[in-house]
Amino acid sequence: MTNAHFIVPVRDGERELLDRVADLATGFAAVAADYDERAELAVEHLDALHEAGADDAVLPESSGGAGLSYLGLGRLVRILARADPSTATIWTMHAGAGVALAEFTGESSGSFFADELRAGKRFANALSEPASGNRFLQPQHVAEPTAGGWLLSGAKRFVSGSEIADYLLVNALVAGEPAFFGVVPDETVSIVPIWDTLGLRATRSQLLAFDDTVLRAEYRGRAPRPGDFAVIPAGLPAISLGIADAALDALVEHARTREILGKPLAHQQWVQYEVADAQTRLAAAHALYEQALWQADHGIALFFDNLSRAKYLANKVAVDVAQLGVRVGGGSGYLKRSPIQRHLRDAQAGQLMAYSTEVIAGVIGRGVLGVPDEA
The missing domain is CATH 1.20.140.10 (Butyryl-CoA Dehydrogenase, subunit A, domain 3)
Known part of the structure; x- marks a missing residue:
């Protein structure tokens, strides 16, 4: 009785993916409390999801992926969250950042980010600022011009899975307008040691500090628009x-x-x-x-x-x-x-x-x- 009963079927081929994820979720559920207690990232869960085809599936066909439907995405995340909500949160933010970079930079580096997502690289969503509240698409930090791009100094908060991320999705004001970038974490990006949450402890959603971090021009993307896979x-x-x-x-x-x-x-x-x-x-x-x-x-x-x-x-x-x-x-x-x-x-x-x-x-x-x- 506790299971929701769905009427609308998912697309052909998506049932197999959801079955694979459901099988994995059984194992995730068995150790979710332990990861929560230790406040530790379940990296093997994320690796298993990649091997099961989740990362390729969520990438739109226009970016070279399998093109998971919204219905399929929702059911995949719900299956994960029922078993291990921290893993579900990290994967959702990872997939969201990876897909966004592939789409936002479609005319420049889009194929690169798409290939990296399909290859198993890790992405993290770093848009929210301590003073911006819910307006995460309207950054307050101003990026200053520099050779090959712009410099960003400031902080981004609740960046789930940031400690294992190969790429960050970051935004900043450029010439007064929000601009979105892929950023490779380096020595100018540091973790502010204040993290200790009440729940979803295994997300390790850190506060990141940026100190003259270069926002590379070739990794700059457009703003979100209708038709993007949200x-x-x-x-x-x-x-x-x-x-x-x-x-x-x-x-x-x-x-x-x-x-x-x-x-x-x-x-x-x-x-x-x-x-x-x-x-x-x-x-x-x-x-x-x-x-x-x-x-x-x-x-x-x-x-x-x-x-x-x-x-x-x-x-x-x-x-x-x-x-x-x-x-x-x-x-x-x-x-x-x-x-x-x-x-x-x-x-x-x-x-x-x-x-x-x-x-x-x-x-x-x-x-x-x-x-x-x-x-």
Whole structure:
């Protein structure tokens, strides 16, 4: 009952990829808590996903890849997130950065970045700045001209998997306009030692400092535009949905096996009522997300709006299901060894990832009420 039931099938050939990822995810789930406890990157998970064909699949056909559909991407990330949300997050950011560089620099270095992604090189998304909030596509740092490009000094935060990245996707203001670059980390890029998160600890999403880092002209790309394969916006709802799936699984397992006054906890009426509400809302979130992915695959323009709604609902539902897991789990669920507490910590992260639930709520609310956006 905790599994979402999907009606729309994925494209021919994608089922095999998803089956391979599902097989890998079983092993990922078995060690996810250990990686979380150590706050360690599961590099072998990322290598296994590459060997399974995930990196080639997510690259659009126009860039030489297999051209995974939005529907296929969403299901892949959800499978990963249910098993190991840190791996799902790192892979989504890696794939998003790699695909973006291949597309943004299509007229110059696009084929190079596409080949590097297909070859197994690691990418990381380094767009968010400490003072920019959710406006990660509108950088505040100004890049100054230099021989062969521009110089960047400043910081980028929450760069998942940055310690193993061969390339970073970075943006900065050039002549007053946002510009996007591929950057090879060197001695001018350093990690600021302040990282210690509550959840998704195995992402190691670091704060990076740039000290006169050269943004090479040949690695400069255009800004995002309609028609680009939007990996990260499409993948973020699936991370929260996967966490919610896992939280509900843990809740159900506990309720079926924990006895109170001679009967399983699942026999208590309040638990049944709460689980009914949680499962129904989670199914609705899955349905809204699948609808948005289907719209994206069919070129329906409003899919971005519905992806935002799906992220908003998925973020909220993930937290609610995880909190219910703690209530049902009681003292046992509060113990560090319980998966329930990890799901609760992980669920909080989705709300903070841009765009945050507060920002999305403002956009949705203004639209419903007919309030114009502020300039």
